[in-house]
Amino acid sequence: GENVEQHPSTLSVQEGDSAVIKCTYSDSASNYFPWYKQELGKRPQLIIDIRSNVGEKKDQRIAVTLNKTAKHFSLHITETQPEDSAVYFCAANYGGSQGNLIFGKGTKLSVKP
Amino acid sequence: DAGVIQSPRHEVTEMGQEVTLRCKPISGHNSLFWYRQTMMRGLELLIYFNNNVPIDDSGMPEDRFSAKMPNASFSTLKIQPSEPRDSAVYFCASRGQTSSYNEQFFGPGTRLTVL
Numbered sequence A: 001g002e003n004v005e006q007h008p009s010t011l012s013v014q015e016g017d018s019a020v021i022k023c024t025y026s027d028s029a030s031n032y033f034p035w036y037k038q039e040l041g042k043r044p045q046l047i048i049d050i051r052s053n054v055g056e057k058k059d060q061r062i063a064v065t066l067n068k069t070a071k072h073f074s075l076h077i078t079e080t081q082p083e084d085s086a087v088y089f090c091a092a093n094y095g096g097s098q099g100n101l102i103f104g105k106g107t108k109l110s111v112k113p
Numbered sequence B: 001d002a003g004v005i006q007s008p009r010h011e012v013t014e015m016g017q018e019v020t021l022r023c024k025p026i027s028g029h030n031s032l033f034w035y036r037q038t039m040m041r042g043l044e045l046l047i048y049f050n051n052n053v054p055i056d057d058s059g060m061p062e063d064r065f066s067a068k069m070p071n072a073s074f075s076t077l078k079i080q081p082s083e084p085r086d087s088a089v090y091f092c093a094s095r096g097q098t099s100s101y102n103e104q105f106f107g108p109g110t111r112l113t114v115l
Helices: none
Strands: A004-007 A010-014 A019-025 A032-038 A045-051 A056-059 A062-067 A072-077 A086-094 A100-103 A107-112 B005-007 B010-013 B019-024 B031-038 B042-050 B053-056 B065-071 B074-079 B088-095 B110-114
Touching: A004 A086, A010 A019, A019 A086, A019 A107, A032 A062, A045 A056, A045 A062, A072 A086, A100 B042, B005 B088, B010 B019, B019 B088, B019 B110, B031 B074, B042 B065, B042 B074, B053 B065, B074 B088
Parallel strands: A010 A107, B010 B110
Antiparallel strands: A004 A019, A019 A072, A032 A045, A032 A086, A056 A062, A062 A072, A086 A100, A086 A107, B005 B019, B019 B074, B031 B042, B031 B088, B042 B053, B065 B074, B088 B110
């Protein structure tokens, strides 16, 4: 079945450095790839998403890239700040626009001041 | 809009007891998802509904788990009998046909502890 692999599981960076999280997916029909941020004790919240007709998308300090041929996508956070510390989940859709999302296992990002 | 509403926010119960978790999706949304989150297994999809109809329940662990969606504004996830290994945070999420493609909006979650 559909699978999403996410790496690394933990990531520690200094404030101001960049952070990169990578995901791979297995279903070539997937065409929607969201990223969720979950702060401690809170709900996952969408921070950025990308569709398969786009190779890259940016929103201020965060960007996502997609390589459909290789079936992988990445989250890039530049100029990291302590408030970026959280668990980040990637996901890929499965079963079309009315299907579900398959989530990666998450990356715990720690930004040290 | 108040967003997805879940109740209770915390539940502590003893092994063998019945537990019922409740969810009210965002008004107008037509899809509803139940997830379970643990440290070991991450975020797992249990079941999801489109237009109140269960589409995929392959993630439901076993017969002790059941979910219903009697109408577009309410869903329940029931565990009977509960076991300590069911301890987790249970999230409900909803999605609308007009929302940004497949975006799902999560509720605050119910933290379940089974003693």
